[in-house]
Amino acid sequence: MKYAVVGAGAMGLRYGILLQYNAGVPVDFVEPTQASLDKIHAQGDQVWKSRDHKDRHLVKINAYSPEEYQGDPDVWIFFMKQMQLQDALDRLAPKFKAHQTALGAMNGMGHIEKLQKYFTDDHIIGGTAMIATVLNDYGDVDFMGTEGAGSSVYINLTEKDSDTLDQVKTDFQAANLNPSTTHNFMGTLLTKVFFNSVENSIATMFQSRMGELIAYDNFLEGIARPLVNEAYDAADAAGYKLLETRDQMVAQVDYVSKVAYPLHYPSMYQDFSKGRATEVDYINGWIADLADKHGVQALNQRLVQNMVHLAEAMRQFKQ
The missing domain is CATH 1.10.1040.10 (N-(1-d-carboxylethyl)-l-norvaline Dehydrogenase; domain 2)
Known part of the structure; x- marks a missing residue:
């Protein structure tokens, strides 16, 4: 499956980098924050990656603004702050297609109702992540914990099984995000x-x-x-x-x-x-x-x- 991660912050970068480099699946980053996007471009379309403040090195990513993004991902992964999400969705709305799924694993509550304005209930996945990550600066992320540390949980809004969720779980497992699934959305x-x-x-x-x-x-x-x-x-x-x-x-x-x-x-x-x-x-x-x-x-x-x-x-x- 192909993924577009919306928000190149701490968790967005961690998910996207792990999916790209560990799971070997295609990943694009859509970064609504212009200062962050400018920094990534200035670094040669690369971001700094560390683990527990060590082994700091650059990794290559594909990063776009919402307006310039032309990709067709199977799954959009939203890692915006709650108060920034609506603006990002408005800017991306022309890019959304009926076959695509939205996955929101953001902190707090309020994002699911926003996603429902753009995606049908059977194309929305909710999730949570117990994965510690620090954004030192724009384009500079620090993974906390050993490789494979932390865990994550996902569920379809419909609370029913689906091939898409099964594939997401497979990809996330390969990425070392330690996923599990449930049937209890709230x-x-x-x-x-x-x-x-x-x-x-x-x-x-x-x-x-x-x-x-x-x-x-x-x-x-x-x-x-x-x-x-x-x-x-x-x-x-x-x-x-x-x-x-x-x-x-x-x-x-x-x-x-x-x-x-x-x-x-x-x-x-x-x-x-x-x-x-x-x-x-x-x-x-x-x-x-x-x-x-x-x-x-x-x-x-x-x-x-x-x-x-x-x-x-x-x-x-x-x-």
Whole structure:
């Protein structure tokens, strides 16, 4: 299959490079951010690739703006920030064809509804990735963890099996993205959102690595569990069943922080530290809105949403 990765950021570059060089499938990159595209072109249509800050070298990619892209991929892989996605879709709309599938494995919630404006439900795949990656600068990506580290999960919006999803899984396995599939669409997506509502947001507020958060001896029970409980209460009220229990979610926070990626700054903090807007409204804010809609409370989730925005606002005084 042929893939077009929309968004040459941290995760977009990791997926595309692994598919191109490990799985040996054709990949194009569509980069809506002009400064990023200019940097890649200036490097000779190459990007810097490292792993755990080592072995930094250039790899060749094909990168285009939305307007100049003329390819016909079987699958579009969207790795935009939630607040940037609509603009990218509008610019790419003339390129979409009925036989193509859209795969969204982005952080937060809101992208699936946007994709539904351009693709039919039987041509939309949702997903999540527990794969730590850092964008040092435009055109400069750092894969965190050993080769094959991390995992990813995918599901058709219809919750039915399909040949396309089977082929995607085969290609992603060859790329060392460690894919699995499920038949629970919202449960699959919310598992990562609920995790991020703890790790991403708290790390951003306190400008900390994941391993530094867990060093606080009451992080799991005093901070993580109240946020997890509120998220699960909202999901229960909405009729969504998660892939993990509450205890399993807290245990995952513990494991990822201590063992898998203790030195990793989550993606929200990476945005925050570079002066960019965060996706907190699409994570903690989305959970709080879901709770409000279904008559339960998520006061901690709403507080964290506002505290991250406060941290964003305070940047003007730190320069």
